[in-house]
Amino acid sequence: MVTIRVPEHVPPEMVKDFSLFTSPGMERMPNGDPHAAVACLHNGPRIFYSPCNTRDGRGTWVITRAQDQRELLQDTLTFSSHRSLFASALGENWPLIPLELDPPAHSVFRSLLNPLLSPKRITELEPAVRDRAIALISKISASSTSCDVLTDFAFPFAVSISLRLLGLSDERLDTFVGWGRDLLHGDGIKQTAAARTILAFIDELAAMRRKEPTDDFMTFVVQAKVDGRALRDEEIHGIGVLLFVAGLDTVATAIGFDLAYLARNPKEQELLRSKPDRIVLAAEELLRAYSTVQMIRVATKDINFEGAPIRKGDFVSCATMIANRDPAEFEHPNTIDLAREDNRHTAFAYGPHRCLGSHLARQEIVIALEEWLSRI
Numbered sequence: 448m449v450t451i452r453v454p455e456h457v458p459p460e461m462v463k464d465f466s467l468f469t470s471p472g473m474e475r476m477p478n479g480d481p482h483a484a485v486a487c488l489h490n491g492p493r494i495f496y497s498p499c500n501t502r503d504g505r506g507t508w509v510i511t512r513a514q515d516q517r518e519l520l521q522d523t524l525t526f527s528s529h530r531s532l533f534a535s536a537l538g539e540n541w542p543l544i545p546l547e548l549d550p551p552a553h554s555v556f557r558s559l560l561n562p563l564l565s566p567k568r569i570t571e572l573e574p575a576v577r578d579r580a581i582a583l584i585s586k587i588s589a590s591s592t593s594c595d596v597l598t599d600f601a602f603p604f605a606v607s608i609s610l611r612l613l614g615l616s617d618e619r620l621d622t623f624v625g626w627g628r629d630l631l632h633g634d635g636i637k638q639t640a641a642a643r644t645i646l647a648f649i650d651e652l653a654a655m656r657r658k659e660p661t662d663d664f665m666t667f668v669v670q671a672k673v674d675g676r677a678l679r680d681e682e683i684h685g686i687g688v689l690l691f692v693a694g695l696d697t698v699a700t701a702i703g704f705d706l707a708y709l710a711r712n713p714k715e716q717e718l719l720r721s722k723p724d725r726i727v728l729a730a731e732e733l734l735r736a737y738s739t740v741q742m743i744r745v746a747t748k749d750i751n752f753e754g755a756p757i758r759k760g761d762f763v764s765c766a767t768m769i770a771n772r773d774p775a776e777f778e779h780p781n782t783i784d785l786a787r788e789d790n791r792h793t794a795f796a797y798g799p800h801r802c803l804g805s806h807l808a809r810q811e812i813v814i815a816l817e818e819w820l821s822r823i
């Protein structure tokens with residue numbers, strides 16, 4: 448039995464029995480459908496307190512309006528990104544870079560890394576991404592009449608592209624898929640073991656590229672300079688680990704939600720199959736409607752935000768799945784319109800931490816849909 452504690456400074460009338468996560472002691476969200484559940488939040492207050500709203504069971508303030516989320520995400524002085532999520536699993540305290548850095552350090556590393564995932568770089572990667580999608584889909588279509596889309600396609604595909612980004616082949620794909628799964632979905636023990644293994648692998652790769660430089664991401668990182676100095680080991684860890692894990696569950700779940708939607712809507716599936724040029728726009732709408740990332744910030748000082756007495760150290764949640772169903776931003780937000788124009792969703796965040804990998808993510812999703820629809 449887990450005791451859920453609401454901090455004393457939170458007024459009882461601002462507490463809501465709502466969680467984006469399943470946790471012992473908390474009720475599951477309606478029908479296990481997070482997107483339908485969060486859509487209902489727009490009938491309620493702009494901000495409330497959820498006593499159990501992170502994977503490890505911590506309480507957060509929940510910002511329900513897209514406009515408020517944008518305001519908060521811009522205010523990096525009051526709402527910090529520093530959490531050392533990965534390192535804390537190892538009892539350490541270094542940031543994932545640039546995700547867990549605040550300005551001005553954030554801007555220094557962001558400028559360094561931007562060119563690595565620029566639209567030009569991603570266009571060059573296209574043939575490799577397509578080859579990997581085709582290889583996985585062909586294996587499925589050749590060997591079975593049914594499959595689990597996440598296990599057999601979307602997750603290994605995302606891992607494979609992360610490896611490609613790091614300059615590695617698919618030779619040990621199954622091993623890396625196992626690490627990724629343990630890290631993101633394992634229990635505490637598996638998670639810590641996977642974190643250790645991934646870190647050792649990043650160290651090994653960095654050492655190899657120092658010895659024998661080539662034209663790849665890790666070579667760039669070990670040769671990079673910030674403020675006229677080489678990167679420290681912890682900085683290489685923070686960058687290497689983030690670039691490996693950032694595109695795993697995010698890309699895989701996007702593909703999973705998209706294919707689930709199309710499986711339930713055969714007419715739209717047929718339309719995209721016969722008019723593949725509509726897939727780019729459709730993928731944007733599905734990113735909006737089935738957003739998956741919850742951004743957490745930590746208050747750096749006491750502040751009253753829209754009537755909520757937020758205290759220094761409180762967690763604040765800006766969930767993209769909530770913002771992207773906001774009726775003040777989107778006409779008929781709960782209707783999925785695969786031809787929706789001017790779709791300014793925040794699936795890839797907003798503000799200085801806007802997703803560095805969004806061009807790659809979009810490319811992966813669109814290629815996955817194109818190849819899946821033409822082959823399955």
Ligand code: HEM
Pocket residue numbers: 528544545546547557612689690691693694695697698701739740741742743767794795796799800801802803804805807808
């Ligand atoms: C559908 C797929 C993806 C989604 C929905 C997504 C979403 C996001 C979101 C919401 C953030 C901001 C997090 C925060 O501020 O707390 C973010 C940051 C980031 N993402 Fe993605 N992401 C995706 C794929 C990728 C891929 C493929 C990569 C690269 C391999 C990537 C690399 C990053 C990095 C490096 C950051 C940190 C940026 C910064 O702090 O300046 N993402 N992503």
